[in-house]
Amino acid sequence: MKNFNGFPTNMQFTPIPNLFLNMFMPGMGIHELKCMLVIFQIIYAKKGSPRYVSLSEILANITRSDSMRDATKPTYEIVMDVMASAVERRTIISIEVTLENRSEYLYFLNTQSNRLAVERIRCGKLILPEIETVKPVSVPVMTKNVFSLYEENIGLLTPMIAEELKDALMLYSEEWIQDAIRKAVYANKRNWSYVSRILERWASEGRKDGTHQQNNTQEDSDKYISGQYGHLIHR
Numbered sequence: 608m609k610n611f612n613g614f615p616t617n618m619q620f621t622p623i624p625n626l627f628l629n630m631f632m633p634g635m636g637i638h639e640l641k642c643m644l645v646i647f648q649i650i651y652a653k654k655g656s657p658r659y660v661s662l663s664e665i666l667a668n669i670t671r672s673d674s675m676r677d678a679t680k681p682t683y684e685i686v687m688d689v690m691a692s693a694v695e696r697r698t699i700i701s702i703e704v705t706l707e708n709r710s711e712y713l714y715f716l717n718t719q720s721n722r723l724a725v726e727r728i729r730c731g732k733l734i735l736p737e738i739e740t741v742k743p744v745s746v747p748v749m750t751k752n753v754f755s756l757y758e759e760n761i762g763l764l765t766p767m768i769a770e771e772l773k774d775a776l777m778l779y780s781e782e783w784i785q786d787a788i789r790k791a792v793y794a795n796k797r798n799w800s801y802v803s804r805i806l807e808r809w810a811s812e813g814r815k816d817g818t819h820q821q822n823n824t825q826e827d828s829d830k831y832i833s834g835q836y837g838h839l840i841h842r
Contacts, residue, residue, distance in 0.1 A: 621644075621647050621648045621651055621652075622647070622651055623644075623647055626763075627643070627698065630765070631643075631696060631698055636689070636692075638675055638685055638686075638688075638689045639689040639692055639693060641669065641675060642665060642669070642686060642689045642690060642693065643693060643698065643699075645660075645665055645668045645669060646660050646665065646699070646714060646716075648668075649664055649665070649668065650716065656720075656724070657715060657720070657721055657724035657725075658715075659713045659714060659715045659721075660713070660714050661711055661712065661713055661714075662686070662687075662690070662711060662712040662713075662714070663711065665686060665690070665714075666682065666683060666686055669682060669686060670682055690712070690714065693714075694714075697717050697754075697769060698716070698717055699714050699715065699716065699717060700714070700715045700716075700717050700721060700722065700725050701713070701714050701715075702715075702725055702728065702729065719759065722755060753772060753776065753781055753784050753785060753788075754769065754772060756785055756788050757772060757788055757799075757802075760788055760789075760792050760797070761788060761791065761792070761797045761798065761799065761802070762797055762798070768799050771799055771803070772784070775803070775806060778806075778810070779806050779809075779810070783806060783809060784802075784806065787802045787805040787806050787809070788802055790802075790805055791805065
């Protein structure tokens with residue numbers, strides 16, 4: 608590398624969200640961090656809405672700069688792995704489309720406006736001229752709505768909260784979780800702990816609508832029959 612003479616007076620800048628710098632960057636591997644910085648640079652250089660970056664654009668930038676050399680894996684596999692990690696962290700939203708008769712992945716920053724745009728693209732309400740078809744998503748719609756409902760009404764969906772929601776989906780129905788989130792909003796208790804306590808209470812005591820309610824009537828009658836005066840009581 609040639610000697611660096613310093614930054615010029617007039618130069619372009621790429622905005623980076625503070626939330627990304629403070630919450631996600633410290634725990635990222637170097638490859639994922641490089642990909643995310645490339646994504647920010649490409650997306651913010653574009654005009655129009657929604658703005659997104661394709662997998663091909665990321666690969667072209669990474670390959671041109673030769674910044675991701677790995678003797679054990681091709682660059683393509685490294686980028687695919689780190690983008691899967693970024694999608695799992697929910698910093699990025701991904702959709703698979705057909706673009707110029709080939710399969711392509713498009714990546715959007717996970718913002719409210721982009722979530723709405725991606726939903727409209729998936730259901731055909733928003734057509735991007737260069738996209739021929741959008742491939743079906745494998746994530747169940749109701750499950751995805753649980754995450755969106757939480758983030759839009761309770762707060763930021765951190766990786767830890769996302770794991771809590773995934774665990775909750777193994778124990779409770781999507782409808783229960785959605786209703787518990789709404790109940791927390793109405794009570795102005797916008798945190799996961801409160802939502803979790805609602806779910807636990809419903810599971811143990813039942814809901815007013817009777818769903819998943821324990822058979823307390825049977826238990827109450829049995830306690831008298833099994834007592835010391837049980838022989839005097841007839842069903």
